[in-house]
Amino acid sequence: MDCIHLTEIRCYGYTGYLPEEQVLGQWFEVDVKLWLDLSAAAKSDEISDTLDYRSVISLIQDLVKTSKFALVERLAGAIADSIIQQCHQVTQVQVILTKPAAPIPDFGGKISIELTRSRAE
Template sequence: MDCIHLTGIRCYGYTGYLPEEQVLGQWFEVDIKLWLDLAQAAETDAIADTLDYRSVISTIQNLVKTSKFALLEKLAGTIADSILQQSDRVTQVQVVVTKPAAPIPDFGGKISIELTRGYR
């Protein structure tokens, strides 16, 4: 199966366990892999034969900006479900949501949630 990778989608949003994260917000980064058949698009060079990933990026940005969840897991799952619902071409999606600056004392690393969803 073919795959489209969209990486480094930066968005400002309000997901977080702490109340101030849902008020002040923070930056998130989303990477996504979309599995679908790209054979026809590779032959025709027509956008109608593939997935217009501008709409996927827009969906992700909108979800991150407007959602207020306590957990990154919920945000990642919502992104995955939304993409699967909006395109019947995508058979599987992998979402990685990264919180670059976690509000944890003495921790300067990143936190990422990765999940994969597909049609069963």
């Protein structure tokens, strides 16, 4: 199966367990891998034969900006579910949601959630 990779989609959002995360917000980074059949587009060179990934980027940005979940796992799931529901060509999606600056004392790393959803699920 063919894939489209969209990486480093950077969005400001209000998801987080701590109350201040839902008020002050923070940056998130989203990478997605979209499985779909690209054979028609590879032959025709027509955008109508593929997925216009601008719509996927907008969908992700809107979800991150407007959602207020306690858990990043929930936000990652909402992104995956929305892509599967709205992008009918996509048979499987992988979402990696990264929180670059987690509010954890003495921790300078990143936290990422990775999940995969299929249309059959």
